[in-house]
Amino acid sequence: MAVMSAVPVPLPNINVYSFAAGMNYALGSSQLKDMGDGNFALHAGDVDGNGVIVVSDFNIYATQIAQINVYTGGDINLDRTVTTADFNKYQPNASRIGIAQIRY
């Protein structure tokens, strides 16, 4: 799912802005997932990129299942295959709604 930084980042930025460094790097605590190892990550599963993770994202995944050697929206874990591993990334985030700034 898309994310918005907590502060404006002027472009071009010389230093990398890493959301992995902490929950406070994103605008609001709902945008990142605490990985439990000191890192934070984006929520996986917004296949169509509209800022919400809902059944329409699953439906795209379902039409692409078993495709190999491709990068498609249904390849949620970005390993170039669409398998149940991708569903397993989607499922815990189903029904997640992004902040208003990233939804359309």
Ligand SMILES: [Ca+2]
């Ligand atoms: Ca979506």
Ligand SMILES: [Ca+2]
């Ligand atoms: Ca995959």
